[in-house]
Amino acid sequence: MTKEQYLIEKNNQLRQQLTPENEKFYSDLLLYVRLHSFSQDQEAIESKLLEILQDILDAQADYISAKQYFGKDPKKLADDLLRQFPKSISKFFKGLAFVFVIYLFFFSLPSMTLPNSTFDIGTFALVGLYVILAIFLSFRYLGTTIYKIDSKSGSKLQKSISSFLIGVVFVAPLFLILLFVDTPFQITINNGSGIGIILFWLAVGIVLFSKQNNKKIWLPLAFFYLLLSVLGIAMRLPGNIGFFLSNTNTGQTIDLIILLVALVTFFITNFFVVKKVEAQK
Template identity: 35%
Template sequence: MKTSEMIEANNQLRVQLNTKNKNFYENILVYIRIEGLTRDENKMEVQLLNILQDIIDAQNDGLTAEEYFGKNPKELADEILLAMPSNIWEGVKLALYIVAAYIGSSFLPSLMTAGTPLDVGALVLCGIYSIISVIVVLKYVASTIYTANRKMKNKYAKIFVLWFTISLLFAPLFIIKTFVHTPIQISLDGWIGIIVIIITLIIGLVFFFRQKDKTFGWPVVIFLAGAGIMGIVTRIPAYGNSLLHTKNGRYLVAGITTILFILFCLFNIIAARKLAKQTK
């Protein structure tokens, strides 16, 4: 069975679990998937599916997951991970995916206005830093699965700590983009820039529509599509000069950028609420 098929089967079978068993299993699932990012994904999903089936069988026999597996699920998860040696290629793929995701999400906003060269060096530096940040955040999330409830009872305190941690980690991205300037810069003005933006939009849309779950993809697509269209318009001489070199034009660009950002935030909130309803 393919990895994607196992993940889909896992999602369907979890519906059979009662609330207590579902919480027990989903903690194991999240912990193993995060800590097992450098393990063989197929083997990992096989193990997760086996555990799920065992819990369903135990539930049908009147046993809880805790009674069947014991009161220390973290030990079970760690034993499974130890049985699967790390795969260097999986780590490389993860790193490349993070860099590509960051550059992909930052490329079009960087081309939103003509006349500013694209700093490829700074973009790559941000991508490399993103690898470190994402891994740190994921490790933090994994570490809190079985310890957060003991150390911190107040849910608002947990949210604040997580927000503060993520803010500290991602603040350097803003600093790098604002203050770091490398000699690796390219100019993408005029028709060359327009062609690059159109190709990027097409690739992004193809990738987006190939995804099964588009819940959190729509806000990103709308924002990047808006940034791409703005980048095209500012590169057309008939419009670009008035938008970039007049006071009213700059206000209009700033206003459109602000609206795009607000829409991005609103659609993310809607997507989060939709996901929460589906989870319930």
């Protein structure tokens, strides 16, 4: 566990001791700072956030609320905290690289289940750029609305509808690009190359999974991608197995059933894992 991960875990544990009023105050502060500190020293910021949390808990023990202790302008407190740590270009590009790798992992492996598929590098790059832009715009939007929207205004239905519409606005262009944009930069991935790509991303996934502290959360996704990898390799194998799965109606039906079972299993197990994690908080 890294120092940053330890600080985040400690933070999550101590937050459970906050009163509802103080928890709201601190959660808004925490989210605002994290959304605005993408290119800053995360370890130092998490350390400062933990220090603020401890101050709130100490004041709470003396029956002093966070608003009384820090004042009624938490946004100023958050902005002052952010100004203490300069932005880093290297951390910014490191974050970009991380997002792009995650994008490659999630979008390339599923396509590998189609043998001899055509891979549009241009479309893939456009979607990748849009995903990165959408993530940053989402962070910026969420960060600017934390202290601007009264959490008590509007019904739950109105908030749900608003969140849904905002999600559609961000997600719709992604599907439009995938469905309607074709570029001349296309390559056909043969079976040998496809197996190599699958094995590469499978190794990346194993490394990422091994570094997670709470592996139970990631087990449904890990199982889903493992099944996709095995199916993609099996469909590309030379001989009867690969031909049967890729070129016969019965084999393609089996492929579809396996994918549907994997998808349903992923959603069901993920639902129960999330419920269990929430119950432990």
